[in-house]
Amino acid sequence: MTEMRTLKVALLGCGNVGAQVARILLEDADALAARTGARLQLSGIAVRNVNSRRDVELPQELFTTDADTLVKDADLVIELMGGIEPARSLILTAVRNGACVVTGNKALLAQDGPSLHEEADKAGVQLSYEAAVAGAIPILRPIRDSLSGDRITRVLGIVNGTTNYILDQMDTTGAQFADALAEAQRLGYAEADPTADVEGHDAAAKAAILASLSFHTRFALENVHCEGISSVSASDIAAAKDAGFVIKLLAIAEKLNDADGNEGVSVRVHPTLLPREHPLAAVRGAFNAVFIEAENAGELMFYGQGAGGTPTASAVLGDLISAARRLVLGGPARTETTTGHVPALPIDASVTSYYIGLDVADQPGVLAKIAQLFAEHGVSIEIMRQTIHRDADSNVESAELRIITHRASEAALAATVEAVKGLDVINSVTSVLRVEGV
Secondary structure: OOOOEEEEEEEEOOOHHHHHHHHHHHHOHHHHHHHHOEEEEEEEEEOOOOOOOOOOOOOHHHEEOOHHHHHHOOOEEEEOOOOOOOHHHHHHHHHHOOOEEEEOOHHHHHHHHHHHHHHHHHHOOOEEOHHHOOOOOOOHHHHHHHOOOOOEEEEEEEOOHHHHHHHHHHHHHOOOHHHHHHHHHHOOOOOOOOHHHHOOHHHHHHHHHHHHHHOOOOOOHHHEEEOOOOOOOHHHHHHHHHOOEEEEEEEEEEEEEOOOOOEEEEEEEEEEEEEOOOHHHHOOOOEEEEEEEEOOOEEEEEEEEOOOHHHHHHHHHHHHHHHHHHHHHOOOOOOOOOOOOOOEEOHHHOEEEEEEEEEEEOOOOHHHHHHHHHHHOOOOEEEEEEEEEEOOOOOOEEEEEEEEEOOEEHHHHHHHHHHHHOOOOEEEEEEEEEEOOO
């Protein structure tokens, strides 16, 4: 009987996800060996402080602060440290020493993905990162493998559980943004500093990864238009609900033609109104979902837990088993099918519907003036609703207008909003949000 091969696994980072990965590697060693054809030996865990308290009890002798030495002696490296450095340098050390790498570092991939892939290709090793987008949801492999013979035209994703929880609370309970954020922090869905989540940066990094795989071109974070949810008000949520919509923070990547007819890809993250009957509208709490439109497969949706130690560890282990089996069986490493060179288009090239909130004077002719100005800019109004308010102190009445347009270009809409601001009957433009799925 042939003795089973042993592969050394180096783990970088032992936070919420890393601790669960280590636990599974130790507890399920026999089952993982049977699936892999080799024993996966956890050779060490690199951390900043070996004495830090952790939620999972792990053998103390596994911990080290010498990440560099650990990486150089490994067959497989799992990078779960986060951040740019030293994660980037350690990954490069790993691939140059012939180790396959599994990472969940979406920020690093969005910033330096092309150079990391180039180094991995040069070394003939595998770089995998299913855990970088949507936690436990298997989305990157289906895009890369199952849909590789199709043409994806658009991807829409709820890829940040924190913002989805906040917006869901505002929708279902009527909470203000600050109160919903505080509750998310209390439950552990949001960090003490929630900036990366609520300002859309986390989702933007994931959008760049999704776009790169979907359109076979490497897009970086700088190619993603990004807006967060901190300016979404309870009145926006209520007005959307009244019109049959729900507001979600969406990551969107889609093929478009610019004004000159040249094909490109728009990648953007922003709060978006969705009809309540759209599949993504039903994604509640901190869950994630990705909705894909392809020429032949049609519409597909992937749904599940988008964060958390155990769910994300599942995605990490899936990549690890895949890389380990390649080492056992031999053959070339899995590389990215980024053979295209489709340009990234600016947000101005996007065409969608819009929701616009206006605070206006309550006097005759206001609606006519606004409608005429929209028409002059080629933006057609689909729905217009008016609510009258009376100031208790001054006894002056004003009106709140909520407008939903037909599809128009971003450039036309921006010009329209600027023109509307110049009308003497406009007190303020309170909201401008995009609408999808209509």
